[in-house]
Amino acid sequence: MYRKILTIRLFEEKVYELYGQNLVPGTIHLYAGEEAIAVGVCSNLEKTDYITSTHRGHGHCIAKGADLKRTMAEILGKKTGYCKGKGGSMHIADFSIGMLGATAVVGAGLPIALGAGLSIKLRGTSQLVACFFGEGASNQGTFHESLNMASTWKLPVVFVCENNLYAMGTRQSLAMNIENIADRAAAYGIPGKVVDGNDVLAVHEAANEAVTRARRGEGPTLIECKTYRRKGHSRVDPAKYRPKKEVEEWMSRDPIGRFKDRLLQANSLTKTEISQIENEVAAEIEAAVKFAMESPYPAPEEALEDVYAQEEK
Amino acid sequence: MRKITYREALREALREEMRRDSAVFLLGEDIGRYWGGAFKVTDGLAEEFGDARVRDTPISESAIVGAAVGAAITGMRPVAEIMFGDLTALAMDQIANQAAKIRYMFGGQAKCPLVVRTPFGAGVNIASHHSQSLEAWFMHVPGLHVAVPSTPYDAKGLLKSAIRGCDPVFFCEHKLLYPVEGEVPEEEYTVPFGVADVKREGVDVTVVATLYMVHKALESAKKLEGEGVSVEVVDLRTLAPLDKQAIVKSVKKTGRVVIVSEDCKTGGVSGEIAAVVAEEALDYLDAPVKRVAEPDTPIPFSPPLEQYVIPDEKAIIKAVKAVV
Secondary structure, eight states, X not given: OHHHHHHHHHXXXXXXXXXXXXXXXXXXXXXXXXXXXXXXXXXXXXXXSEEEEOSSOHHHHHHHTOOHHHHHHHHXXXXXXXXXXXXXXXXXXXXXXXXEEEOOXXXXXXXXXXXXXXXXXXXXXXXXXXXXXXXXXXXXXXXXXXXXXXXXXTOOEEEXXXXXXXXXXXXXXXXOSOSOGGGGGGGXXXXXXXXXXXXHXXXXXXXXXXXXXXXXXXXOEEEEEEOOOSSOSSTTOXXXXXXXXXXXXXXXXXXXXXXXXXXXXXXXXXXXXHHHHHHHHXXXXXXXXXXXXXXXXXXXXXXXXXXXXXXOO | OOEEEHHHHHHHHHHHHHHHOTTXXXXXXXXXXXXXXXXXXXXXXXXXXXXXXXXXXXXXXXXXXXXXXXXXXXXXXXXXXXXXXXXXXXGHIIIIIIITTHXXXXXXXXXXXXXXXXXXXXXXXXXTTSOOOOHHHHHTSTTOEEEOOOSHHHXXXXXXXXXXXXXXXXXXEEGGGTTOEEEOOSSOOOOOTTOOEEEEOOSSEEEEEXXXXXXXXXXXXXXXXXXXOOEEEEEOSEEXXXXXXXXXXXXXXXXXXXXXXXXXXXXXXXXXXXXXXXXXXXXXXXXXXXXXXXXXXXXXXXXXXXXXXXXXXXXXHHHHHHHO
């Protein structure tokens, strides 16, 4: 778990650095600061389980087991990327590991996760779906429609709300009159749980309970993970709307440092082992950057491919 | 050959495909055993296939189509019903941004074999929220196939192709067509997408039409025959893919074209077809292109108001006479 959580952080820092060098087209929405959520949830999942993701999705991909090279190549718009350069930072998918893709329409992934859950139930397998979304998405109609249906049909879906307190620049208190998104679970007759989203073990434990419930056929759970972005909403956002004191407070609760301290205190890992992991991860990311940088762009006319599957079954 | 209704033809397609492939399932509002669909298309299917595969849903159009997307990309073949075409607006993100783009955005990884069925069309006095024809919205979205069958034969054959295909299909039906009878063979067949059908041969004028307007075009053609005008009626059957070749071929033969469509004229189906003619068959035209479509208004309630806006035989005949 430490390796994964660190991989996401260093990966995002590298993406930020490459963006600064004008090597990343478009925009980026970094997952830095929220790593404990994806890792805590996905550490409960099998390769055959599904996840759905959002515009802030690099961390979900990596936590589910995506290849760093192909992820980085996609972010740079290269042919060797997961989506052959058609998706970019906001639309990475790897169907071979159950990563059903990131949708950049806020709240649009919830009905898709619902459908994947329905598919599992109809096919009678023991899979499940973890659906990641932000607190902003919980104000969309799709949130209500999807949680209601998933609950009514007792589908194996774990709804994971990553509450980073701001929907772009809009603070939660300006957009809803409740403190905890998890309270909304009561409206659907399902468990709702608030968890410290910067504590990977706490997330793991809460997700474990939800996963167990889903696999038993008892239906969905709503987990709200309280967290904070280390950077702004997107690359262009200096996040001046966040009070300095609030930022400082959250930075002191950084998920990586806290987890590292706990591992050392519990003697789960030694300092040498930790620095060995750090070196290995850094090397892996360098290799991913090298692969992505050396990969070719797609040929322009490839823009016309993949619109339809066409071939008959 | 035996005759069955458009409604029965659709039901047969669903039943046969559900028997053939256990991945096929239906979901929608009131489609199950208690109602059988607002227009009774799915009547009796829950009794044969069970409530899990003929699934009543809450009134949640976005989640109905979204659930179909999620199921389709994980190995199922869902057929979603949206009770009235106007209500597809509620599911537009899932249709246009998710179903249509999911394969492309992810570089061809996803297959999204789903069908969204819905009835369009005016004529039964149910006013602005249950009567509009919005086919053009969907032919404007790359990644979707769009079916517009006019007969029981085409409805059954196209729906079977739609269910067996590998891409999302927006399947337009028409409320007035459900009770219409037509010949449908008992044996297995499918109708391919992208292949128009000449429903009546003629030499003087081509009338291009879809859905219920095909029937009005055929009635008009019958009347015009008595007046010595030979009309060819081209039924497009699908708007995406669009059989441009069939349009051009007919226009080459007749030199004149009238396009009849029940949707609003501005930004609609008829404009797209006129553009195809302008780009690919202008040199063969002996007269300007004429369009018969609804005026740019919502559909009104009161019968005289509603009848006024729906294209009728009088308007079709007038347009044909104007070009010969």
